[in-house]
Amino acid sequence: MIKKKMREKSGISLISLSIAIIVLMIITGIIIYHVQDDLQIAKWKAMQNDIANLRDKISAHYAEKGNINEMLKTKYTNMTNIQQSGILNEEELSDTGSFYLINLSEIDNLTLNYGQDFEKLKTDEFSELTDTNIYIIHSTTHNIFYVQGITVGEETFYTDYTTADKDTEQIRLLWDT
Numbered sequence: 001m002i003k004k005k006m007r008e009k010s011g012i013s014l015i016s017l018s019i020a021i022i023v024l025m026i027i028t029g030i031i032i033y034h035v036q037d038d039l040q041i042a043k044w045k046a047m048q049n050d051i052a053n054l055r056d057k058i059s060a061h062y063a064e065k066g067n068i069n070e071m072l073k074t075k076y077t078n079m080t081n082i083q084q085s086g087i088l089n090e091e092e093l094s095d096t097g098s099f100y101l102i103n104l105s106e107i108d109n110l111t112l113n114y115g116q117d118f119e120k121l122k123t124d125e126f127s128e129l130t131d132t133n134i135y136i137i138h139s140t141t142h143n144i145f146y147v148q149g150i151t152v153g154e155e156t157f158y159t160d161y162t163t164a165d166k167d168t169e170q171i172r173l174l175w176d177t
Contacts, residue, residue, distance in 0.1 A: 046113040048160040072100035097140030
């Protein structure tokens with residue numbers, strides 16, 4: 001009698017259980033993929049905020065002192081990744097001006113999400129570093145770049161403007177006009 005009742009009760013078959021698990025795995029994969037995209041976009045936004053903060057501080061310093069020379073102590077020459085991105089304008093690609101590590105110790109009241117490798121770099125000139133967590137600035141255009149870059153999807157961003165922005169107008173700060 002007990003065996004007969006157990007046979008009459010139908011449960012979930014192995015096939016339907018397998019299908020349910022596969023569907024849940026697909027949904028989980030899609031959610032994880034979208035969360036990773038959101039995290040990458042959040043990192044890009046944080047880099048944009050850093051650059052905006054640096055630009056404001058450097059602009060204020062420039063307005064006060066008329067130059068930013070004390071902020072440009074260390075020359076940076078390895079521009080391979082940034083050049084390959086196509087983001088540099090003609091003036092930055094020419095020999096007009098150079099790229100320099102931004103001396104963050106000269107800037108008061110600045111909080112950044114990135115750029116922490118600044119303290120580790122004590123040499124006067126370096127070029128072998130390619131994937132470094134630092135911000136650099138072009139001495140002529142005053143455009144700021146994050147050397148390590150932030151990758152969102154298939155594209156890596158090095159500054160707060162895009163190649164499309166560069167192509168439509170010359171990227172310059174107000175004090176450079």
